[in-house]
Amino acid sequence: MSILETKDLSITFGGISALDEVSINVEPGEIVGILGPNGAGKTTLFNVISGFLKSDQGKVILDGEEIQNLFPYERVAAGLARTFQHVKLFRNLTVYENLLVAQHRHLSSGSFAAMLRLPSWRKDEKLAKDLVEKMLDTINLRPWKDARPSELSYGTTRFLELASVLSLKPKILLLDEPASGIQQREVEALGPMLKGIRDETGCAIVLIEHDMGLLFSVSERVYALDFGRLIAEGTPDEVANDDRVLESYLGRTRRDSVA
Amino acid sequence: MSTAVETPEVPEQVIEAPSTVATKKNRRNQIIALGALAALGAVPIPFGDYGFFIGQYAAVYAMLGLSVTIVTGYAGLISLMPYTFAGLGAVMTGLIMTGWGWPFWLAAPMAALATLPVSLVVGMASVRLKTLYLAIATLTFSTALGETFFRWDLVTGGRIGWTVASPQLGPIDFGTDLNFYLLCLLVVLGLVWMTEGLRTSRLGRAMLAVRDNELEAQALGINVYKTKLAAFVLSGMMAGFGGAFLAVLLGNVSPGGYQSPVAEVTSILLVSLVVIGGIDRAWGAFFGAISLVVQSQVFQGARFFFPFFGMYSAFFLILFLLFRPGGLVQVSKITTELVKRRPVFGLAVVLVTVALNLGIAYIFIRAS
Numbered sequence: 001m002s003i004l005e006t007k008d009l010s011i012t013f014g015g016i017s018a019l020d021e022v023s024i025n026v027e028p029g030e031i032v033g034i035l036g037p038n039g040a041g042k043t044t045l046f047n048v049i050s051g052f053l054k055s056d057q058g059k060v061i062l063d064g065e066e067i068q069n070l071f072p073y074e075r076v077a078a079g080l081a082r083t084f085q086h087v088k089l090f091r092n093l094t095v096y097e098n099l100l101v102a103q104h105r106h107l108s109s110g111s112f113a114a115m116l117r118l119p120s121w122r123k124d125e126k127l128a129k130d131l132v133e134k135m136l137d138t139i140n141l142r143p144w145k146d147a148r149p150s151e152l153s154y155g156t157t158r159f160l161e162l163a164s165v166l167s168l169k170p171k172i173l174l175l176d177e178p179a180s181g182i183q184q185r186e187v188e189a190l191g192p193m194l195k196g197i198r199d200e201t202g203c204a205i206v207l208i209e210h211d212m213g214l215l216f217s218v219s220e221r222v223y224a225l226d227f228g229r230l231i232a233e234g235t236p237d238e239v240a241n242d243d244r245v246l247e248s249y250l251g252r253t254r255r256d257s258v259a
Numbered sequence: 260m261s262t263a264v265e266t267p268e269v270p271e272q273v274i275e276a277p278s279t280v281a282t283k284k285n286r287r288n289q290i291i292a293l294g295a296l297a298a299l300g301a302v303p304i305p306f307g308d309y310g311f312f313i314g315q316y317a318a319v320y321a322m323l324g325l326s327v328t329i330v331t332g333y334a335g336l337i338s339l340m341p342y343t344f345a346g347l348g349a350v351m352t353g354l355i356m357t358g359w360g361w362p363f364w365l366a367a368p369m370a371a372l373a374t375l376p377v378s379l380v381v382g383m384a385s386v387r388l389k390t391l392y393l394a395i396a397t398l399t400f401s402t403a404l405g406e407t408f409f410r411w412d413l414v415t416g417g418r419i420g421w422t423v424a425s426p427q428l429g430p431i432d433f434g435t436d437l438n439f440y441l442l443c444l445l446v447v448l449g450l451v452w453m454t455e456g457l458r459t460s461r462l463g464r465a466m467l468a469v470r471d472n473e474l475e476a477q478a479l480g481i482n483v484y485k486t487k488l489a490a491f492v493l494s495g496m497m498a499g500f501g502g503a504f505l506a507v508l509l510g511n512v513s514p515g516g517y518q519s520p521v522a523e524v525t526s527i528l529l530v531s532l533v534v535i536g537g538i539d540r541a542w543g544a545f546f547g548a549i550s551l552v553v554q555s556q557v558f559q560g561a562r563f564f565f566p567f568f569g570m571y572s573a574f575f576l577i578l579f580l581l582f583r584p585g586g587l588v589q590v591s592k593i594t595t596e597l598v599k600r601r602p603v604f605g606l607a608v609v610l611v612t613v614a615l616n617l618g619i620a621y622i623f624i625r626a627s
């Protein structure tokens with residue numbers, strides 16, 4: 001059974017169709033790439049899957065359960081995690097604190113337990129700190145643990161965001177252009193890192209990426225989107241040589257007038 | 260930034276953790292800070308009963324300030340209701356103590372609980388709103404409560420209100436200024452400790468996260484609405500509890516004191532008190548309350564300048580917002596750093612500042 005399936009997702013913005021009957025599926029532990037020119041609807045697809053946008057029609061099925069009516073935080077609890085195209089972090093909190101916040105779903109003690117320092121709070125805090133300690137090493141963020149996001153390089157903030165969503169222990173991870181704006185050296189490290197994450201946690205990864213080198217090297221299967229529609233699906237080789245995919249990248253004029 | 264994924268081993272090493280984490284070192288700092296605050300609590304002693312009375316005022320306002328710390332400092336919600344909830348707690352204290360004849364020790368927690376249904380309903384209706392819209396919604400609810408709850412004669416004791424007696428505990432009479440001052444001080448330190456504990460917890464961190472970036476908070480599995488609602492309700496309970504002490508401090512509860520516009524204006528005062536003290540740390544409410552009460556005393560001593568107190572406070576507030584957004588907590592941190600790095604110079608700066616302030620206050624009072 002697929003870990004994630006979308007069925008005929010459609011959404012329009014002011015008459016322009018951003019997603020048009022998009023159906024994809026992701027198997028457990030699979031790494032799937034999504035490519036497409038600017039404005040193709042890739043981010044919109046992630047927004048709909050993760051619940052930040054409501055589609056006009058269609059279904060999102062996570063691990064056999066329909067989740068299209070759940071709130072984003074409920075989808076996280078169901079095992080879905082996502083990053084944003086533009087890094088969003090807690091700017092007033094340190095790296096360590098950012099990662100502590102990310103342990104939210106693994107904790108359970110209430111406000112009065114914390115105010116009175118009850119054992120349930122102590123247990124929670126210990127668990128949270130242990131998990132953060134582990135993540136600091138997994139993603140190599142220890143040198144920056146007391147820094148705030150504004151003191152980090154853009155690449156490091158991307159890795160912090162990755163560490164945050166990994167802390168959710170998701171069954172499937174949606175990454176929106178993780179390599180954009182980071183140094184070449186870091187891009188090269190990212191591929192093996194993603195594969196390592198998959199191998200170690202068994203979590204499936206869906207990757208939107210404009211860096212074709214990265215996308216084709218880590219993805220086992222690739223979907224191509226254009227104007228909100230799926231135009232190709234297959235192995236990296238198949239999609240890279242698909243006529244319609246090549247055409248979609250040849251600077252055709254936008255179909256804005258159609259709507 | 261290499262492929263660290265292959266190294267899952269966690270090295271056992273001692274690490275220094277930041278402020279939303281409770282560690283040994285953090286706990287030691289907290290104990291030092293608590294000790295310093297207790298020492299601060301000894302300041303009223305040379306001034307006798309008058310000093311204790313002012314101290315009670317500061318402590319009660321710090322309790323009310325903590326409700327702003329939770330809702331605005333932690334969760335980033337601008338609410339103009341804290342003083343209305345304090346009023347609710349005060350009125351309930353009057354009803355329970357004077358109307359029903361129950362002891363203060365039951366009345367205070369019940370006053371806190373009494374705010375719960377109100378804050379829950381108001382919160383559910385308003386916390387989805389943002390910034391100014393939320394402020395206006397809470398303003399509306401505060402006004403509405405002033406016209407309904409605070410006109411409910413059966414509960415409020417009518418226009419005259421309730422006379423509130425001082426609490427007794429066995430042979431101890433908290434009617435004396437010293438005893439009630441000590442009680443207030445103990446309670447406010449306890450509440451500061453509790454509010455600081457909230458900060459280093461699942462819910463407290465969720466509040467800080469929501470204030471910082473709602474989208475990211477959602478993406479990390481935080482229920483933003485529930486988190487805001489929890490902040491609103493906890494803040495209401497804190498204010499209600501403080502309201503019980505306010506009732507005893509004032510000796511009577513007249514509902515008119517919690518109606519528009521006094522309630523809203525006082526809530527704004529509480530917000531500015533907490534901003535000056537340091538809005539996202541529990542100590543901030545404590546420092547802010549002391550600073551406000553001391554300054555208002557100086558101005559009251561200086562009759563000629565008294566009409567300018569509001570203007571002066573606003574100016575003071577803007578200075579802090581512009582240059583020390585972390586409030587007095589930030590100032591004390593910077594000062595501590597300075598003293599640690601350059602002890603002689605640092606201590607000299609502290610002494611000169613204190614002397615300057617005392618001097619200005621003295622000239623102020625003599626000149627009028």
Ligand SMILES: Nc1ncnc2c1ncn2[C@@H]1O[C@H](COP(=O)(O)OP(=O)(O)OP(=O)(O)O)[C@@H](O)[C@H]1O
Pocket residue numbers: 013016018036037038039040041042043044045085
């Ligand atoms: N919330 C929104 N409101 C209105 N229009 C939107 C919204 N989100 C996306 N769109 C539009 O939908 C289309 C698809 O946008 P989307 O962000 O999904 O593209 P993308 O494939 O992620 O592009 P890029 O590679 O530039 O990130 C665009 O025309 C965009 O302007």
Ligand SMILES: [Mg+2]
Pocket residue numbers: 042043044085
């Ligand atoms: Mg995009």
